Amino acid sequence: METKFYRGVWVTKKSLTGFFESFIDKQPIFTDKKVLQSNYTPDFVSHRDEQVSQIGKIIGPALRKERPSNIFIYGKTGTGKTLTATYTTQQLNDVAKEKNIPIQILYLNCKLKKIADTEYRLIAQLTRELGREIPATGLPTDEIYKIFFQIIEEQGKIIIIILDEVDQLIKKAGDEILYNLTRINSELKKSQISIIGISNDLVFADNLDPRIKSSLSEEEIVFPPYNALQIQSILKERSKKAFKEGVLQPGVIEKCAAYAAREHGDARRALELLRVAGEVAERNNEEKVMIEHIDQAEEKIERDRVLDIVMTQPKQHQATLYSIIKTKEINKKIFTGEAYEFYKSLCNRISLRPLTQRRISDIVAEFDMLGIINASIISKGRYGRTREIELAVPDHNIRKITEILEEGLELS
DNA sequence: AGGTATTCACATGAAACTATTCTCTGAGTTAGG
DNA sequence: TAACTCAGAGAATAGTTTCATGTGAATACCTGT
Numbered sequence: 001m002e003t004k005f006y007r008g009v010w011v012t013k014k015s016l017t018g019f020f021e022s023f024i025d026k027q028p029i030f031t032d033k034k035v036l037q038s039n040y041t042p043d044f045v046s047h048r049d050e051q052v053s054q055i056g057k058i059i060g061p062a063l064r065k066e067r068p069s070n071i072f073i074y075g076k077t078g079t080g081k082t083l084t085a086t087y088t089t090q091q092l093n094d095v096a097k098e099k100n101i102p103i104q105i106l107y108l109n110c111k112l113k114k115i116a117d118t119e120y121r122l123i124a125q126l127t128r129e130l131g132r133e134i135p136a137t138g139l140p141t142d143e144i145y146k147i148f149f150q151i152i153e154e155q156g157k158i159i160i161i162i163l164d165e166v167d168q169l170i171k172k173a174g175d176e177i178l179y180n181l182t183r184i185n186s187e188l189k190k191s192q193i194s195i196i197g198i199s200n201d202l203v204f205a206d207n208l209d210p211r212i213k214s215s216l217s218e219e220e221i222v223f224p225p226y227n228a229l230q231i232q233s234i235l236k237e238r239s240k241k242a243f244k245e246g247v248l249q250p251g252v253i254e255k256c257a258a259y260a261a262r263e264h265g266d267a268r269r270a271l272e273l274l275r276v277a278g279e280v281a282e283r284n285n286e287e288k289v290m291i292e293h294i295d296q297a298e299e300k301i302e303r304d305r306v307l308d309i310v311m312t313q314p315k316q317h318q319a320t321l322y323s324i325i326k327t328k329e330i331n332k333k334i335f336t337g338e339a340y341e342f343y344k345s346l347c348n349r350i351s352l353r354p355l356t357q358r359r360i361s362d363i364v365a366e367f368d369m370l371g372i373i374n375a376s377i378i379s380k381g382r383y384g385r386t387r388e389i390e391l392a393v394p395d396h397n398i399r400k401i402t403e404i405l406e407e408g409l410e411l412s
Numbered sequence: 413a414g415g416t417a418t419t420c421a422c423a424t425g426a427a428a429c430t431a432t433t434c435t436c437t438g439a440g441t442t443a444g445g
Numbered sequence: 446t447a448a449c450t451c452a453g454a455g456a457a458t459a460g461t462t463t464c465a466t467g468t469g470a471a472t473a474c475c476t477g478t
Contacts, residue, residue, distance in 0.1 A: 118457080118458075120456090120457060120458085121457090121458095135434065135435060136433080136434070136457090137432095137433055137434045137435075137456070137457050137458075138433080138434040138435030138436075138455085138456060138457075139434090139435065139436090139456070139457085140455080140456060140457090141456085141457080143456095314460095316460090335421085335422085336421085336422065336423090337421070337422075355460095355461070355462090356461075356462060356463085357422085358423095358424095358461085358462075358463085359460085359461060359462075361422080361423065361424085362424095362461095365423090377422090377423070377468095377469090378469090379420095379421095379422095379468075379469035379470050379471085380420080380421080380469090380470080380471075381419090381420085381469075381470040381471025381472070382418085382419065382420060382470075382471040382472045382473085383419095383420060383421070383470095383471075383472095384419085384420040384421025384422055384469095385420075385421060385422050385423065385467095385468060385469060385470085386421060386422050386423080387422080387423080
């Protein structure tokens, strides 16, 4: 019998056959799980009527071949921004297609690494969506702009570009892109573009160049968080399709909703929670989803998230985290300098080229952002200023993390 | 005692550097006519 | 002569290093009582 440690899980080859067989006669809990996945677009959007009609009114003129105003959409995560935007534009697109009006919708998520997170890549990706292959690298940026410009002009359409999570893009690549994009219109003869920017960050536009801000947010729409009742109704709607009838115990939906409402009305999280709760129940061979499963799901989501982050971290980052954990074992409170000392000796041990403290400082800050550690800057007066680092992971997960790190760093 | 000035140990910022991946171009090479 | 190969120049990008500057409060140092 063979057992090995694979991607943070112990895998055994024993009795796999029987294991798979049990799947066949198991009563399924789900009828259609993808309804609960975050990329699912339902047939209609609930509790967002007002926003839908606002957007509709703004982009409607596109049907008369007029350029719609640029729209800026704000709202926290899981408030249905992306969904509403794609839904309305999709409707518009359907009508346009029927009446043969040349409109094209481009949706782009600026957060996606390697796809649309820099100026070059954004334009390149847009051009690709318009049906022209662009190499990933090697060309000057203005060359890409030229091609982009040319292909838009060729198409002679009204093009609506949805930029999801623009704040991420601006943070990484600066606001010139938006400026260039809005400016292009004045040079276009046959086509026009209009931009729908979506942002999670409510204050993000404030530190934007005023020119860009005014041209980008000709119209602004704010998405308020859902309240608990709205989330409940969304969950009910979706679960009707996703689960077999009667599998959900009473109170399950209410609890999911309550949990999500606690976190500023994040519907996405509520849906994920419900889905994972279902998976947990399924895995436990139970026929009903019970309230306890939600707690388990909550824990599992968090645990998976952390383990996944740790596992996919590059070596230097892993070494840093390992140093933090190990230094932590000795002292209760640790500071950047102490972790760095350990890190240096660790590098020596595993023959890894040590990075400067400057860099480690940034890596520590990154882990803080990811929520793996809590690092707060404190001043120890005469004895300097530093980050005080604490682990933000429950104790029972640390052992697992250490294991993964030792695996990744080839320590034994 | 009360008020300033110092000082520590990093944090934070900006710019420059390195390595990798990829395109484009033009010189040199090859093979067929 | 057309097709092909291949090296070199130039770009974009991620990850770092180098250099420079910033910073909060515990202490050291004054001051006048």
